[in-house]
Structure formats: structure tokens, C-alpha cells
Amino acid sequence: MKSLRKYLNKIKPHFEKGGKFEKLESTFEAFESFMFVPDTVTKKGTHIRDANDMKRTMAIVVLAVVPTVLFGMWNVGFHHFIATGQEGTILQQFWLGFLRVFPIIVVSYVVGLGIEFAFAEYRGHEVNEGFLVSGILIPLVLPVDTPLWMVAVATAFAVVIGKEVFGGTGMNILNPALTARAFLFFAYPSYMSGNAVWTHGMINGEGIIDTYSGATPLAEAAAGNIDKLPEISDMFFGTILGSIGETSTLAILIGAAILLITGIGSARIMISTFVGGLAMGLLLNAFAVNPFMEIPAWQHLLLGGFAFGAVFMATDPVSAAQTRKGKIIYGFLIGFLAILIRVINPAYPEGVMLAILLMNVFAPLIDHYVIEGNIKKRLKRAKVKA
Amino acid sequence: MSAEKEPLFSSKNIKLLTEPMNDSNPITVQVLGICSALAVTVKIKPAFVLAIAVVIVMAVSNVVISLLRKTVPPRIRIIVQLVVIAAMVILVDQVLKAFLFDVSKQLSVFVGLIITNCIIMGRLEAFALSNKPWPAFLDGIGNASGYGVILIIVAFFRELLGSGTVWGFQVIPESVYNFGYENNGLMILPPMALIVVGAIIWIQRAKNKKLVESN
Helix, strand or coil, rough: CCHHHHHHHHHHHCCCCCCCCHHHHHHHHHHHHHHCCCCCCCCCCCCCCCCCHHHHHHHHHHHHHHHHHHHHHHHHHHHHHHHHHHCCHHHHHHHHHHHHHHHHHHHHHHHHHHHHHHHHHHHHHCCCCCCCHHHHHHHCCCCCCCCCCCCHHHHHHHHHHHHHHHHHCCCCCCCHHHHHHHHHHHHHHHHHHHHHHCCCCCCCCCCCCCCCCCHHHHHHEEEECCCHHHCCCHHHHHHCCCCCCCCCCHHHHHHHHHHHHHHCCCCHHHHHHHHHHHHHHHHHHCCCHHHHHCCCCCCCCCCHHHHHHHHCCCCCCCCCCCCHHHHHHHHHHHHHHHHHCCCCCCCCCHHHHHHHHHHHHHHHHHHHHHHHHHHHHHHHHHHHCC | CCCCCCCCCHCCCCHHHHHHHHHCCCCCCCCCCCCHHHHCCCHHHHHHHHHHHHHHHHHHHHHHHHHHHHCCCCHHHHHHHHHHHHHHHHHHHHEEEEEHHHHHHHHHHHHHHHHHHHHHHHHHCHHHHHHHHHHHHHHHHHHHHHHHHHHHHHHHHHHHHHHHHEEEEEEEHHHHHHHCCCCCCHEEEEEHHHHHHHHHHHHHHHHHHHHHCCC
């Protein structure tokens, strides 16, 4: 490590102003601060110092996502073996899934970071670590057989239109990972929905046995086949079909625990999202007119991308509401709308993505009224005393 | 009467033509006429026809209003402007129906809606009412072309990426599709037109720094 530090110190002057490679200053800075804690200190203004900088925050989120990534890889292989009628060990299943999922992760990171570095160089600011999280979240919300070039296009769209247009990390109004998914969902619907996209190999029909349907539990429920819903334990542990990372509620809860213990994810948002979903579920149960509406409210929380969205997407600190009260309203409405869209709107089998994006847009408005309300309350108090 | 006669294409008059192309573009700078820019830009052909229609309507009504500018009482000027525009739009609509029926059907109500296009009313109010016919004519052509150019650029990208065609001709070869390429369905939906217009505004302001508001 020491020799690396020495080497970096030696080449540093070349990248500073007036040096040989001054155009690559942001790139150098990014790699330096990636490996060592930066020694620069904020000198102006009042501020609280915390050992937890953005790099570490992002690293913890990536760590929290790891269980879902590993489980997702195994689940891909597991379902491929079922669909083709083969037997396989856990390791074989994992390896197959790894071969499918890993390229998607690589493409997402290479394209996204490439654009981030280019913008940082062009604008002359530091490369932000924000994409480290988006880059792993994008593959997790996609079906396993999404063509790699589509992943690349969607990532580029999300980084440029979802983030850089507004000024980069910290300025975006929409969650970049969900922007990428929404882009694919509307641009290439045949690769993002239906029964064939969730199992590896099924979209090309190679070697799939005839009795295999490939429908996700949500699709079965939407079609009214409640009896075909998997066991509750399967839904909890995640051996069901769905996007790569969304199936296992258990793995997601492990991630949620990591986020909550380290204080990085907002408990208010997570809990109020689940409460909102539950409330809408109960409401639908009360007025149920079809089998889909009769599904017990708590089961909705295990199905589809609800848990994943609540834990990893809704809690994105940039696009969520910032005030305490605002976070509760924001989370509650996400859960509430997600289940409403899921059950009532036949065009969208899953509503979590749209609900979160919609509330992302409303988050500043919620904050505005929470702050206004607080100001009014305090003014009133001041007048009474005077 | 002024002693000297201004040449027809004085630099001031040329500016009337060129300014709306960049510095005061009706769509990207003044942000007018957005609704039709979103609605008719799925394919280039209808966008082009609408652009031509707007150029004709705008140039002629600018000249007519400019000629009438001293006789119209200010109180009823809006009504007079509307009558002139509406007459022109009906003429254009009839011509389209007679000679370009297919395109006219694709454009449907958007030809009629030229009447409500804020760019036209805006230029009549802001320019034609206080200027001579010739500059008013140039101003009409300039602004309508500035609008049309953006329409065609947006339509080009939406048609190319959304349908793989340009002016109805297949330009993305079959072999690319066999390789796994797909048309982008989002390009056909109106929100993408807004994003393309936004991207054009972004590029324009990156090149033309004086358009960037300071705050």
C-alpha cells in the first residue's frame, strides 16, 4: 500500500493544473480517492464532520445488495434447470446464473461509469461515486434475458437524461436505476413483460419443456389463477420467477438490516412504504370483486418487486423526500399507489416502478408543504406568546 | 416618407429571417407551439407538411395584418387576427385534403389547430401590428421556419429510432434486425418528443452561451 501511495504522489503533479495530463485530472482524482481516504478538508462554512463520506455510503449500499445479487444468480440457474427438465447441483445452477447475470452487471458499470467520467472531465468536476449503486441496481431490476445492448442503451439514457442533465449525482429528481427500467419497459415491451422473459433461454425457446409456463406469480394472480400461486415460503425465500434481484424477500431483508443498522437507509421510508402497501391491500380486500383483489394484503408485500423497491429504490436519499414528515408521506403513498396500480390497472402487472417514479417527482412538493406547515405552526406559537 | 429607401435585404431584414433559427427560436427559446411539436413528429412526412402549412399561414397572415395595421381599431384587433388566421388555415386545410389526403388524415385536427398556435398570434401581436408588410413577411417566414426546422429534426430522430425509417423509407437494414436490434417503442410515444426537444435545447445552449439564463 505504501509503495502505491508513493507512486500516486509521484505522478500527481502531472494531473494538476499545468501538468502534462491536466485534462485527466478528474479521472486521477477518482482513482486516488477510490483507494485512499482523501486528505482534503472542507474549510469554509459551518459543517458537521462525519467519517462516513459518500464513498463509504455507496460501498455499504453495494454490500447490502450483495445477498440479492448472489441469490438472484442462483435463482436464474435454478429456474433454467426446471424449465429444461434437467437436474443440477446448486453450484451448477449458480454458475449458469453467474454467466448470465455477470455480463449485464459489467455492461451496466462500463457504460454508466464511462459516461460519468466523460461528463466529469468535460465539466471539470470530480467523479461522483453515485453510479456505483445505480450500476448494480440496474441489472437487478431487469429480466435475465435482456439483450446486453439494451442494457447499455438504457444505462446511457438513465445516466444522461436521468442524472447528468440535472447536474449529476445529488441533483437528479428521478432514481437513475428505475429510469433505466422505465425506459426499457416502454421502449422494448416484448423483452420486459410477458411470460417468456423471466426464465433464461425461454425467449428463444431453446430446450424448454412443454408443460413449463414461465409466468410469474404476479401474472398468475392477475389472470385470476390464485390456486397457482406458490407456497408462502417459496415467495419469502425467493424461489419464484421475476426480475433478477427482486424475488427473494429474505435476501432483501438482510440488505434492509444492513442499511438500517448503518443508518444509511431511511427506516421511515421503508416502514411507511410497507404500511402503505398493506393499507391498500386491506382496502382492496374489503371491496374485493375478483380473485386478485382477494389475495391477503400481506402477501402482496412478498410478491413482485415490492420489497426490493421499498428497501433499495424508495430510500434513494437523493430522489426521496428530505423532511421527516415528508418521508413518511412519501413512503406511504409509494406503497399505496404501487398496490393500486398492480391490482387495478391491467396494463401494468407491476406498479412499484411507476409508483416510485411518480413519488420521486412529487417529493420536492411534499417537502415544500411540510416546511411551509412547520413555519406556519411556529408563527402561530410565536403570536400567541406575544 | 423617408428620403432613403431601405434595400429589400438589408442586414436588419436578413436578421428577421435568421434570428428565429437560433437566438429566438420559437420552440427551443420561447417554448411556444410545443403541443404540435409533440403530436405530429412521429414521422417526418406529416411534420414536414405541417411545417410548410405553418410557413404559408404565418407569412400570409403577417402580411395581411401588417397591411391592415392602421385601419384595425385596437379594441377588436384580436378578433381580426383570428379571422385572418382562420381563413388561411381553412384554405390550407382544403388544399391538403384535395392534394395530400393521406397526410391530411394523419395530421387530423392539427391543421385546424394551427389557428391556436401561439407562435402565429404572438408574431401578429408583437411584430406585424407595428411593422411594414415586407419585414412582416420576412418575420413570418423566419419564425415559421424556425418552428418547422425543430419539428423536422425531432421527427427525424423519432422516425429513425422509433420505426427504423426516414420519410417512410426503410433505412435500418434487415440484417441489423436479424442481429437482435429492435425499434424503440418509447420514441413513438409523446413523452419522448419532449425529451428530444429538451435534448435539442440542451445542445443549443451548450453552444450558444448567451441563451443561458444567469440566476
